[in-house]
Each structure stands twice: as structure tokens, then as C-alpha cells.
Amino acid sequence: MREQQIQNEARIALSKDEHTQFRINTGTVITRDGRPFSSGTPKGFFDLVGYRKQDKQIFFIDMKTKTGRIRDDQIKFSIKLKKDNVIHGIARSPEDALKIVNEGLIGYGLEKYV
Known part of the structure; x- marks a missing residue:
């Protein structure tokens, strides 16, 4: 199953369980004059x-996905969240979410990383 499909199913499951959630969109585009422009949240x-x-x-x-790798910037973000005692984690299925x-x-x- 693709990451996008897992995410969509997780969002549906969270909504059915009456949790409010928002998908975070980020990306880089090239402006008309050829410069890259990044929008969205910080890396990780x-x-x-x-x-x-x-x-x-x-x-x-x-x-x-089941085999998807966790990036270093995501580990750093998790360390910050853990320090502040914030609910967070990696979900590889709607059930995980x-x-x-x-x-x-x-x-x-993220237990083996932080």
C-alpha cells in the first residue's frame, strides 16, 4: 500500500473516532524567473x-509504508516533541494512527531512534 493511501485511510479512521486532524502540505516549486521557492513547514x-x-x-x-524509512530531520523533530511530552509517532497503518x-x-x- 502506498503512503498516500495509508494516510487517507488513517485520516478517515481518525475522523470517525472524532479526532480533528489536518494534512500538512509542503513542497518546492520553481518561480517564473527560475528560482526555487519552498513553502510549508520546516523539514522533518x-x-x-x-x-x-x-x-x-x-x-x-x-x-x-511498511518499509518506509525515517529521515534524520524527522528524528530531530521527534526528539523535540518527546522533550515537550507531545503525543506523536510513526504510523504504518490506520490502526497505528x-x-x-x-x-x-x-x-x-521511533523508540530505537530517540
Whole structure:
């Protein structure tokens, strides 16, 4: 399954479970005069950010395929989130995303890195 498909299914599952979440879009384009322009969040920022309806706790989730690799900038972002005790993790399935949010996990899927 592709990362985009996992992300779409996770977003549906989180919404059904009444969690509010937003997909983070980033990218680089070339301007008309040939200059690159990057928009969006800092490098390493996770794919989804949201909050739990019941207690308004914020969460961050990065989606990966079963074999998708975690980048160094994502590890650095996770270290910051862990230090601040923020719910976050790597989801390789919609079930992972629900587990991270519902159980309030910090650093799920990143245990060997942080």
C-alpha cells in the first residue's frame, strides 16, 4: 500500500473516532524567473497534526509504508516533541494512527531512534 493511501485511510479512521486532524502540505516549486521557492513547514515536520476532541491534546503523526524509512530531520523533530511530552509517532497503518492518538503515545515507532 502506498503512503498516500495509508494516510487517507488513517485520516478517515481518525475522523470517525472524532479526532480533528489536518494534512500538512509542503513542497518546492520553481518561480517564473527560475528560482526555487519552498513553502510549508520546516523539514522533518510530520504529515498530520491534530487534536483529540475529548481533551484537546495535540498530536503529530507521520505516515510511512511498511518499509518506509525515517529521515534524520524527522528524528530531530521527534526528539523535540518527546522533550515537550507531545503525543506523536510513526504510523504504518490506520490502526497505528488510532493507537498513537487514543493511547496518547509519545514517540511510537521511533523508540530505537530517540
